[in-house]
Amino acid sequence: MNEKTVRVLLVEDNPGDARLMRIFLAEAGSSAMELKHFACMSDAVNHLQRGGVDVVLLDLGLPDAQGLGGLRQMHSIAPGVPLVVLTGLDDETTAAQALQEGAQDYLIKGQIESHGLLRALRYAMERQRMQVETEQIRKQQLQLKDEFLSHVSHELRSPLSAIYQFVSILVDGLAGELRPEQSEYLRITLRNVRQLESMIADLLEVTRIQAGKLNIEPQGASLRDAITDTVSMFEGSAAAKGITLSANIPADLPLAYVDPSRVRQVLINLVSNAVKFTAKGGEIKLQTRIFEEDPGLLVVEIADSGCGIKPEVSKLIFERLYQASDAGEEGRKGLGLGLYISKELVARQGGNIWVTSEPQKGSNFFFTVPIFSLASLISPILTNEVKLEDAIAVLVVEMDSQDGWLSPDLRIEMSNVARTLLQRCLLPDLDVVLPKMGPGDAQELFFAVACTNKHGAEVMSKRVREQFRRCERLQQAGLTFTVSYSFLPPISRSVNEPMGEYAENVAAGVQEHINTMMIARNVPT
Amino acid sequence: MSNKTILIVDDDPDVRLGLNIRLKANHYNVIFAADGMASLAEARKHMPDLIILDLGLPAGDGFSVMERLKANDTLALIPVIVMSARDPSANRERALKAGAKAFLQKPVDNAKLLAVIRKALGEKDLTPHLVHDLGEV
Numbered sequence A: 001m002n003e004k005t006v007r008v009l010l011v012e013d014n015p016g017d018a019r020l021m022r023i024f025l026a027e028a029g030s031s032a033m034e035l036k037h038f039a040c041m042s043d044a045v046n047h048l049q050r051g052g053v054d055v056v057l058l059d060l061g062l063p064d065a066q067g068l069g070g071l072r073q074m075h076s077i078a079p080g081v082p083l084v085v086l087t088g089l090d091d092e093t094t095a096a097q098a099l100q101e102g103a104q105d106y107l108i109k110g111q112i113e114s115h116g117l118l119r120a121l122r123y124a125m126e127r128q129r130m131q132v133e134t135e136q137i138r139k140q141q142l143q144l145k146d147e148f149l150s151h152v153s154h155e156l157r158s159p160l161s162a163i164y165q166f167v168s169i170l171v172d173g174l175a176g177e178l179r180p181e182q183s184e185y186l187r188i189t190l191r192n193v194r195q196l197e198s199m200i201a202d203l204l205e206v207t208r209i210q211a212g213k214l215n216i217e218p219q220g221a222s223l224r225d226a227i228t229d230t231v232s233m234f235e236g237s238a239a240a241k242g243i244t245l246s247a248n249i250p251a252d253l254p255l256a257y258v259d260p261s262r263v264r265q266v267l268i269n270l271v272s273n274a275v276k277f278t279a280k281g282g283e284i285k286l287q288t289r290i291f292e293e294d295p296g297l298l299v300v301e302i303a304d305s306g307c308g309i310k311p312e313v314s315k316l317i318f319e320r321l322y323q324a325s326d327a328g329e330e331g332r333k334g335l336g337l338g339l340y341i342s343k344e345l346v347a348r349q350g351g352n353i354w355v356t357s358e359p360q361k362g363s364n365f366f367f368t369v370p371i372f373s374l375a376s377l378i379s380p381i382l383t384n385e386v387k388l389e390d391a392i393a394v395l396v397v398e399m400d401s402q403d404g405w406l407s408p409d410l411r412i413e414m415s416n417v418a419r420t421l422l423q424r425c426l427l428p429d430l431d432v433v434l435p436k437m438g439p440g441d442a443q444e445l446f447f448a449v450a451c452t453n454k455h456g457a458e459v460m461s462k463r464v465r466e467q468f469r470r471c472e473r474l475q476q477a478g479l480t481f482t483v484s485y486s487f488l489p490p491i492s493r494s495v496n497e498p499m500g501e502y503a504e505n506v507a508a509g510v511q512e513h514i515n516t517m518m519i520a521r522n523v524p525t
Numbered sequence B: 001m002s003n004k005t006i007l008i009v010d011d012d013p014d015v016r017l018g019l020n021i022r023l024k025a026n027h028y029n030v031i032f033a034a035d036g037m038a039s040l041a042e043a044r045k046h047m048p049d050l051i052i053l054d055l056g057l058p059a060g061d062g063f064s065v066m067e068r069l070k071a072n073d074t075l076a077l078i079p080v081i082v083m084s085a086r087d088p089s090a091n092r093e094r095a096l097k098a099g100a101k102a103f104l105q106k107p108v109d110n111a112k113l114l115a116v117i118r119k120a121l122g123e124k125d126l127t128p129h130l131v132h133d134l135g136e137v
Helices: A015-027 A041-049 A068-077 A092-100 A114-171 A180-210 A223-240 A260-277 A338-347 A374-382 A408-425 A454-470 A472-476 A499-520 B013-025 B036-046 B062-071 B088-097 B110-120
Strands: A006-011 A033-038 A055-059 A083-087 A105-108 A219-221 A244-248 A256-258 A283-290 A297-304 A353-358 A362-370 A391-401 A431-433 A444-452 A479-487 B005-009 B029-033 B050-053 B080-084 B102-105
Touching (some): A006 A114, A015 A114, A033 A041, A055 A068, A055 A114, A068 A083, A083 A092, A114 B013, A219 A223, A256 A362, A260 A283, A260 A338, A338 A353, A338 A362, A374 A431, A374 A499, A391 A454, A391 A499, A408 A454, A444 A499, A454 A479, A472 A479, B013 B029, B013 B110, B050 B062, B062 B080, B080 B088, B080 B110, B088 B102, B102 B110
Parallel strands (some): A006 A055, B005 B050, B080 B102
Antiparallel strands (some): A283 A297, A353 A362, A391 A479
């Protein structure tokens, strides 16, 4: 056994019990135990926070922490330190609860003897060590699995690429004329190649989701484009099945606060499912409106006249790898990842996804996304104590590329780096970084709003300038930054004006101010 | 009608054969190399108008090939399209930084491939919506 000195922290308010413990440990003949004793929780917590404790012996009846409260407190301060609780003879229930709350063991007062105590402490430490190890192994295995999946998906692409190349060579008649049947069979092959390709893409997306590497950049965006694009994308395949595909989007639909490419991904998934599961001559309708149950959200509805979903599986379909057993021949094709990916994408944009359905009549899929509101983004900084001389300042960082943008991807990536950096330069609760406010074709513009005075704005822009100058990634990419600020014309708050209204007024002012700046820079608003 | 010369660098003979048929059908001259070293030798010898380059190659991977091309004043002028099965999120930016005109992930749609080739060669392009991968704004 490891004979390194074990540092025991004893928390016990009864001097008699504490003395007994000391005697037991001494009796065990173990010079390798070093006991620190405290009679109350607050002192013990102080000691624990300083570190250097291998195991805690905790009495559950302390004056300043009754029962399991003390256990929870210690566990949250030092989750890696094993705890053994001391209970009375008639309190096995509490002891069992303590184990559930993370204690490694319990000892019943009056039944403790020196060797048993020693053994309990050593076992507690050993169990804790094993738990930590198991958790580490689990994490490593998860990471290995992700790496494996990512590797396999990419390796699968090479042979798939060769199949696509040669089948398309045959289909295009580059290797000689084909009989109609041959042509038809090769087209079927080609369709399956595309299916395999999209399965591989889904597989990779899932590994990204699970590794937390999904990149989502929300901005104020209209759902109109995403919906109309999706509809036109599926017009062909719907028409081929004689399905009517239509969309109804109100003219005054407010902007959503979403990543447009991610919303598109969700829509494509849902509409492709609808086309797949709707029989010939059916109907698919897309609608969007302000959500009846929450005016802060927009809801998108995709209604089909397909085979429907049984109520008992309507929740399961959003689980990973779920496939309907009676989905028909078309429904069985696929990995069963599309709805899972959609659920994750919607959730990470602050919405929800669900389905209502009547078997044999059709399904209605719904998902919600937040409505873009400058006022609700800005209002946190307005609720603070505002001094008289303070006003609303808009800080703008212009990002320019010296030698033109290499690629759209690089530009998105660098924008993310810049936005994160700006976020870090500012003070939470006092300043707020706005999402992307325009297309930013010529240059990327980043805006922050602060409630401050001239001096504060000066300090803030100096700090931002300095941080951007120091950021190696941005400098290496050959990017230049211009930081400036300006104040909004004063927007006074009348005595009894509700905060919400005031925030709306300020938001309108900010929007106008930003529009003016963008027009001055020839950026379409 | 183009009779420009394209150098295909890929260690997979199936990819070389498939691209050969496809590109010849579109009136390009096609030459080949199966590894990094050979690609530089072929480029020097024939001065192709365009190089289609795989990333995972024996005797010098795609990135080192681009580095060597860049180091030579004449070869540096040849446009390069990277075509690889690798993860774009980890390789696209790196390839573009190394000087590639575009990063295409295999399998590449034929229409898109041809559009990107035409754009890189500065030829008239009738399908601009297919070339956003070319990375020029």
